[in-house]
Amino acid sequence: MESMGSMESMDPTDLDERKAAILRAVVEEYVETAEPVGSQRVARSRKLGVSSATVRNDMTVLEREGYITQPYTSAGRIPTDLGYRYFVDHFTREGALRVAHKRAVAEFFESAHRALEDLLHETSQLLSRVTDHTAMVVGPQPEVAQVRGVQLVTLHPGVVLAVAVLSNGAVEKYTLELPDQPDEAQVASAAAALEGQWNGCAFNELPEPRPSGDDGIDRLARAVRGAFGELVVARPVEMLYVGGTSRLAAEHESFATAESAAHLLELLEHQVVVVSLVRNLLDQGVNVSIGSENEIEELRDCAIVLAPYQVEGEFAGTVGVLGPTRMDYRRTIGAVAAVSQQLGRLLTRVD
Amino acid sequence: MESMGSMESMDPTDLDERKAAILRAVVEEYVETAEPVGSQRVARSRKLGVSSATVRNDMTVLEREGYITQPYTSAGRIPTDLGYRYFVDHFTREGALRVAHKRAVAEFFESAHRALEDLLHETSQLLSRVTDHTAMVVGPQPEVAQVRGVQLVTLHPGVVLAVAVLSNGAVEKYTLELPDQPDEAQVASAAAALEGQWNGCAFNELPEPRPSGDDGIDRLARAVRGAFGELVVARPVEMLYVGGTSRLAAEHESFATAESAAHLLELLEHQVVVVSLVRNLLDQGVNVSIGSENEIEELRDCAIVLAPYQVEGEFAGTVGVLGPTRMDYRRTIGAVAAVSQQLGRLLTRVD
DNA sequence: CGTTGGCACTCGGTAGAATCGAGTGCTAAC
DNA sequence: GTTAGCACTCGATTCTACCGAGTGCCAACG
Numbered sequence: 001m002e003s004m005g006s007m008e009s010m011d012p013t014d015l016d017e018r019k020a021a022i023l024r025a026v027v028e029e030y031v032e033t034a035e036p037v038g039s040q041r042v043a044r045s046r047k048l049g050v051s052s053a054t055v056r057n058d059m060t061v062l063e064r065e066g067y068i069t070q071p072y073t074s075a076g077r078i079p080t081d082l083g084y085r086y087f088v089d090h091f092t093r094e095g096a097l098r099v100a101h102k103r104a105v106a107e108f109f110e111s112a113h114r115a116l117e118d119l120l121h122e123t124s125q126l127l128s129r130v131t132d133h134t135a136m137v138v139g140p141q142p143e144v145a146q147v148r149g150v151q152l153v154t155l156h157p158g159v160v161l162a163v164a165v166l167s168n169g170a171v172e173k174y175t176l177e178l179p180d181q182p183d184e185a186q187v188a189s190a191a192a193a194l195e196g197q198w199n200g201c202a203f204n205e206l207p208e209p210r211p212s213g214d215d216g217i218d219r220l221a222r223a224v225r226g227a228f229g230e231l232v233v234a235r236p237v238e239m240l241y242v243g244g245t246s247r248l249a250a251e252h253e254s255f256a257t258a259e260s261a262a263h264l265l266e267l268l269e270h271q272v273v274v275v276s277l278v279r280n281l282l283d284q285g286v287n288v289s290i291g292s293e294n295e296i297e298e299l300r301d302c303a304i305v306l307a308p309y310q311v312e313g314e315f316a317g318t319v320g321v322l323g324p325t326r327m328d329y330r331r332t333i334g335a336v337a338a339v340s341q342q343l344g345r346l347l348t349r350v351d
Numbered sequence: 352m353e354s355m356g357s358m359e360s361m362d363p364t365d366l367d368e369r370k371a372a373i374l375r376a377v378v379e380e381y382v383e384t385a386e387p388v389g390s391q392r393v394a395r396s397r398k399l400g401v402s403s404a405t406v407r408n409d410m411t412v413l414e415r416e417g418y419i420t421q422p423y424t425s426a427g428r429i430p431t432d433l434g435y436r437y438f439v440d441h442f443t444r445e446g447a448l449r450v451a452h453k454r455a456v457a458e459f460f461e462s463a464h465r466a467l468e469d470l471l472h473e474t475s476q477l478l479s480r481v482t483d484h485t486a487m488v489v490g491p492q493p494e495v496a497q498v499r500g501v502q503l504v505t506l507h508p509g510v511v512l513a514v515a516v517l518s519n520g521a522v523e524k525y526t527l528e529l530p531d532q533p534d535e536a537q538v539a540s541a542a543a544a545l546e547g548q549w550n551g552c553a554f555n556e557l558p559e560p561r562p563s564g565d566d567g568i569d570r571l572a573r574a575v576r577g578a579f580g581e582l583v584v585a586r587p588v589e590m591l592y593v594g595g596t597s598r599l600a601a602e603h604e605s606f607a608t609a610e611s612a613a614h615l616l617e618l619l620e621h622q623v624v625v626v627s628l629v630r631n632l633l634d635q636g637v638n639v640s641i642g643s644e645n646e647i648e649e650l651r652d653c654a655i656v657l658a659p660y661q662v663e664g665e666f667a668g669t670v671g672v673l674g675p676t677r678m679d680y681r682r683t684i685g686a687v688a689a690v691s692q693q694l695g696r697l698l699t700r701v702d
Numbered sequence: 703c704g705t706t707g708g709c710a711c712t713c714g715g716t717a718g719a720a721t722c723g724a725g726t727g728c729t730a731a732c
Numbered sequence: 733g734t735t736a737g738c739a740c741t742c743g744a745t746t747c748t749a750c751c752g753a754g755t756g757c758c759a760a761c762g
Binding site: 411 | 724
């Protein structure tokens with residue numbers, strides 16, 4: 001920052017109107033063509049009413065301020081991350097998405113039912129189709145859910161499946177292997193006891209089961225408690241659904257190296273990392289994270305567009321897309337916003 | 352076929368010993384180096400005791416018979432799909448995998464518990480790590496499972512979650528929206544009635560619930576029946592878990608075009624296609640499908656290595672990997688076999 | 703003073719020519 | 733049947749020349 005040049009418009013947060021228009025043109029043209037855009041093209045394609053020489057002068061300033069850059073001397077300009085940032089902050093107020101896509105989204109959420117997992121999975125695929133990028137859907141936080149039902153089923157002698165139905169429609173289960181083989185009556189009373197004690201409790205802080213007097217029942221109950229506790233620890237984060245990973249490989253032109261696509265795919269396979277990344281961004285109120293704004297090295301050439309969705313007015317989860325920094329931000333932001341809104345609406349209705 | 356040359360070894364299914372050794376050398380060297388291998392390298396690296404000229408002569412025959420080919424005139428030879436096939440059929444009797452990997456597999460299955468879905472998912476990741484290729488795990492056929500428990504939980508007024516616990520440890524669920532809002536008593540008796548009637552029934556052919564006299568209960572019961580029927584139709588195939596998709600992108604050198612990785616990723620996103628592909632291959636007794644042996648265009652440069660796993664002596668599902676035709680078949684086959692066997696063993700114990 | 707036309711200069715991209723070398727097929731000798 | 737020798741092929745690499753889009757700068761203009 002702290003530029004010492006005494007040029008006009010020292011306020012780095014804003015640009016005079018023509019420079020802003022030029023920056024916008026550079027971003028839009030570059031996103032479309034993937035080629036550095038020169039002053040001529042800007043002067044001609046936009047009705048700025050100035051010559052290419054004037055555009056050139058302004059471009060020099062824009063470059064000095066860090067909004068655009070040249071891939072090499074005397075080539076056209078391409079936006080920097082800062083340039084994209086300005087574009088996103090100033091020219092994407094109302095995200096636009098194509099009518100066909102708008103209808104596709106509406107139709108999808110009109111007909112969608114199913115189990116929550118399937119819905120979220122398919123939502124990620126929808127978002128990917130609409131945006132042409134890889135899409136991510138972070139499921140509702142499981143912690144807030146309360147137990148609404150407990151069931152124990154003997155699958156084999158000594159093997160019991162413990163199932164907990166939660167208030168958000170999720171079902172948690174765990175296959176227990178028990179050294180002593182409780183009989184059916186014990187399993188049934190343990191289930192009844194646990195259901196009675198846990199109904200309404202938060203799944204992540206289930207109380208220890210009260211002793212019943214019967215040793216077998218108590219051992220079973222404690223085992224179930226232990227298993228569920230393990231689940232909470234082992235799966236402390238929300239579920240992540242990723243759709244359209246093939247887009248990443250298809251977009252390889254936009255990335256520096258061919259391996260970067262592989263790195264990104266690998267990154268996406270680590271649910272925990274992605275979920276916490278999304279969470280961090282959102283906690284800071286960030287909805288669009290561009291290139292180097294991101295701390296993770298692999299995302300240097302990527303942009304992330306996020307939108308939280310709300311269920312019954314409360315933050316529930318997040319939808320988002322991952323694509324190259326060179327993306328159509330207006331369309332993407334529009335799509336992500338639309339999907340997040342509709343998803344929240346549907347979950348509020350169904351949940 | 353029907354070659355008219357009066358050369359030796361007219362039986363196309365077998366090669367004389369030295370030619371087989373040369374073919375083997377070509378495959379192994381090419382897999383390792385990714386470069387066409389010439390007669391000199393073969394003559395020197397293997398202790399064949401013959402000169403490069405002799406190797407050249409044999410190579411000419413091998414080429415005529417279709418086992419190897421030249422990428423261009425006067426380059427070294429690379430294996431054809433037929434060549435890989437011969438290699439797989441003759442030189443991979445005992446699949447070998449590295450000790451470190453062997454231990455990794457054993458350790459994994461020693462400590463693995465969890466819900467079936469998690470286990471299969473992690474198994475796919477394990478197999479991917481061990482083979483360095485994309486791994487697929489097809490879950491047990493859901494149809495064989497019997498109902499072991501039914502539970503209905505009211506999430507909100509008018510919204511009921513129907514849960515069925517199956518004998519294989521799977522849990523099916525469906526969120527029902529009901530026009531009339533049954534009270535808790537009705538929900539409870541419907542659940543009890545369904546559980547009584549369906550216990551032991553195959554999930555894919557649940558009988559219609561018997562009328563109870565109470566209109567609300569019957570409507571609810573029928574709705575549950577309808578929902579589960581819908582699930583069976585909507586999800587007629589086994590679940591598919593894919594691990595290590597990033598390997599596909601990383602292997603891009605082995606593929607003809609850069610887009611092919613994207614195509615493969617897209618293919619893998621269509622569960623139904625992959626599952627039926629795997630099923631078809633296995634039905635024909637095929638465990639390794641190489642390149643053009645495959646009918647699907649996208650798999651022209653790929654090989655698939657499969658191994659079914661058995662639970663309690665019965666076919667249950669499949670594990671496999673997808674990689675370039677230029678892969679280390681011995682190692683891959685060994686890893687796939689080991690994982691399938693261990694997975695079956697674990698499921699037999701736990702299931 | 704901002705804007706504009708003119709102009710020399712830069713540099714990636716493409717095309718063509720020259721060169722290199724691994725590897726082959728063929729032939730003749732062993 | 734095997735081998736050494738040799739001419740030949742052809743992808744890969746390097747070098748050169750050249751084109752042209754685009755820039756920075758300057759002087760002129762309203």
